Amino acid sequence: MCNRSLTWTPSQGRTTASSDKHFLRFDTWRVSWRALSSQGPLSQIIPYRRFTNEGFHADTSVRELIDNCNGIWPEMWVNLNPIAFSSPIPSVSDNSDVIRWRKATGGGVDFSIKEALRSFSGVPQRLLWTKFVWFKGHIPKLSFCMWVACYGRLPTQDRVGSWLPENHALSCPLCGTCADSHDHLFFTCSYSRQVWRCLKRMVNLHGFPEVWSTILEQLVENRGPRSLSQRLALSGAVYFIWRERNRRLFQHQKQPPIVVFKQIRDLIVAREATWRRGKKT
Numbered sequence: 538m539c540n541r542s543l544t545w546t547p548s549q550g551r552t553t554a555s556s557d558k559h560f561l562r563f564d565t566w567r568v569s570w571r572a573l574s575s576q577g578p579l580s581q582i583i584p585y586r587r588f589t590n591e592g593f594h595a596d597t598s599v600r601e602l603i604d605n606c607n608g609i610w611p612e613m614w615v616n617l618n619p620i621a622f623s624s625p626i627p628s629v630s631d632n633s634d635v636i637r638w639r640k641a642t643g644g645g646v647d648f649s650i651k652e653a654l655r656s657f658s659g660v661p662q663r664l665l666w667t668k669f670v671w672f673k674g675h676i677p678k679l680s681f682c683m684w685v686a687c688y689g690r691l692p693t694q695d696r697v698g699s700w701l702p703e704n705h706a707l708s709c710p711l712c713g714t715c716a717d718s719h720d721h722l723f724f725t726c727s728y729s730r731q732v733w734r735c736l737k738r739m740v741n742l743h744g745f746p747e748v749w750s751t752i753l754e755q756l757v758e759n760r761g762p763r764s765l766s767q768r769l770a771l772s773g774a775v776y777f778i779w780r781e782r783n784r785r786l787f788q789h790q791k792q793p794p795i796v797v798f799k800q801i802r803d804l805i806v807a808r809e810a811t812w813r814r815g816k817k818t
């Protein structure tokens with residue numbers, strides 16, 4: 538995936554940049570470079586044997602390849618793939634090489650982790666969840682669970698049901714009325730809803746949705762919870778309800794909703810206190 542998204546504009550065309558802070562190594566044959574970026578790296582358009590037949594090898598630098606071609610692609614390559622090699626051979630300058638990140642929507646930008654994540658997520662809007670998940674003062678285990686839930690990747694019964702035998706009965710471990718899913722657990726399940734409503738009252742989130750898909754819409758539209766306690770309440774509800782669900786399913790241990798609520802409440806109070814102390818010092 539990185540190879541498909543990285544675009545290398547060759548200038549000095551170095552194979553390696555060992556003097557740079559970050560050691561980079563480019564393989565002319567396998568890495569996409571701008572002249573052929575619409576066609577993919579060389580490895581996708583000519584067999585390695587045809588590459589080496591011209592005297593090149595995997596360690597050949599782009600500059601060496603271009604210099605050796607003398608302005609004309611090898612005839613064998615053109616015969617093999619006339620469309621790919623209709624692109625002119627790029628010229629190289631003595632400026633430094635430039636690595637750019639090719640965006641899924643087209644165009645290139647300077648490489649950054651943020652841009653890479655945006656490409657991998659597939660839907661850039663999902664990044665808008667970030668500030669409601671990884672906020673200042675977040676609790677990592679809560680945020681991680683929330684992040685997975687935002688992507689709909691918790692292994693709920695509606696997702697794993699197809700892997701189980703046909704006669705395997707599926708029912709929500711919390712209420713027992715139907716198979717569980719993200720929308721059911723957060724928070725249309727009668728058990729979860731009790732926990733969530735207690736929390737909403739506690740942190741003044743009156744009117745905030747009780748259906749996961751609607752909650753996600755609000756996060757994307759930047760209408761998510763604002764204060765630390767409100768954000769902790771949401772991620773805490775997701776984490777503790779998911780934990781309670783798993784305790785019942787795998788350890789056969791049950792706690793009533795009020796106990797789960799108190800666990801989340803105590804965690805929020807403790808976190809807020811340490812966060813305030815940390816800000817004062």
Ligand SMILES: [Zn+2]
Nearest residue numbers: 709711712726
């Ligand atoms: Zn349920």
